Amino acid sequence: MYRQESYVFGTRVELTLYAADQAAAAHAAAAVLAELDRLHRQLHAWAPDSEVAAANRALASGQPFRPSPELAELLYQGQRLEVQSDGLFSPAIGALVAAWGFHADSYAARLPPADGLAALLAARPRLADIRWQGGQILAHKPALQLDFGGMAKGWALDRARRQLLKAGISSALLNIGGNIMVLGRKPDGSPWRVGIRHPRRAAAMLSLTLNDGEALGTSGDYQRYFELDGRRYCHLIDPRDGNADCRVQSVSVLARPGSDAGLVSDVASKPLYFAGPQQAANLARRFALAGWLLVDAQGAVWVTPALRQRLQWQQPPDSLYVTGAP
Structure with missing residues (x-):
């Protein structure tokens, strides 16, 4: 096993992989992290030279x-x-x-x-x-300004997966700030297990196993936010009304294996976040998600039936609603 961490896309990156020897592992990890750093500099939303x-x-x-x-x-x-x-x-x-x-x-x-x-x-x-x-x-619209912060990490996950496979790596876990993708299983045949952070505590809320090619993405109000007059405002801006109110605490989505699984896992969490628990199922079907989990403003958890079966709770919620599809 070889593990390396870095800081890319404004967040921590963790890469864990298995290879025949340390040199091969280190070379593959360094190449992936170098490419992520290049993309970060290219796609930075406010760095003047990007x-x-x-x-x-x-x-x-x-x-x-x-x-x-x-x-x-x-x-x-x-x-x-x-x-x-x-x-x-x-x-x-x-x-x-x-x-x-x-x-x-x-x-x-x-x-x-x-x-x-x-x-x-x-x-x-x-x-x-x-x-x-x-x-x-x-575009003849000065108000149109590009910001790929809601999709670049997941898109980069897909590229990193292809890069690792090309380098002969078939067992790995890549985590870009909570956007996670796995390759294969561990050498002993066991699946990769990952955690989802509790949005109001500095610890994991639960864990679940990921299968080869699946991707997990989480959007929440607990990383980039500020509080003013007793209200929380976060970096998740609703395109409909420009509101930064933290209407739910977090949304996690599980994307099925595919060439764009990372991208889907990154993007799909945002519409579900803005739609809320009552409308999330309709949007989840559009993205063909394998499952989703939403923590609402009161801390209640809404989860799909299939995903619930895969969860191990470290901090069970007071209220749990099994809803929607898949």
């Missing part, structure tokens, strides 16, 4: 921009997923995220100016506003 920042400057001024193959893929996927989620997920709301102060490593406990927020909402920035012309993108 490609996303350059694209945002062009979009704001109404100028065309030629994206790299990686950025073009994210744009195409983002447009598709924006439609699939009924606009509950949108990488076009970077200006809204910045207005709330979350385009910074540290942020103040303050509300955005009401008039500025209203203007951004009135503009209704969406990736659907981007037009493609000869390999370039163009």
Whole structure:
């Protein structure tokens, strides 16, 4: 076994893998982490020298921009997923995220100016506003600013999985800030077991096993947030109303194996978070999820039947509702 940690995409990355020898393991891990670091620098939403920042400057001024193959893929996927989620997920709301102060490593406990927020909402920035012309993108909407923070980690998981398989690694666990994917099983034949953090305690709420190619993604209000006048505001911004209210505590989704399992696990948690427990099942079906778990504002847990069977509770909830499908 070989384990290495790093800090990428503004979060901790943990890579655990098995290989024939330490040198092979170290080489494979270093290559994956180097690629993640490259993508982080390229896709950083507010670093002035990133490609996303350059694209945002062009979009704001109404100028065309030629994206790299990686950025073009994210744009195409983002447009598709924006439609699939009924606009509950949108990488076009970077200006809204910045207005709330979350385009910074540290942020103040303050509300955005009401008039500025209203203007951004009135503009209704969406990736659907981007037009493609000869390999370039163009949008006549200054309020449209790209931020791939809601999909880049999961998208990178899929790339890392392919990279590890190409390097001959068939047993691994990759965790990018709570977005987790596994390859195969451990050498003794046992499955990988991972934990989901309790949104209000610094410990695991539960654990579950992951099968080869499955991906687990969690969105919650407990990592990037601030409190003001007794209310909590988090980095999860609802594209419909620009609200940063923490309406639920966390949502975890389990994506089925597939070439885009990581991407699905990252993106799908956001629409379910905004939809809440009553509407989550409808959205989960659109993403063909293997299961989902939601902790509502009162701390009650809502979970699908199939996923419940796989859970081992470390801190059982006071209220548990088995609901929805799958």
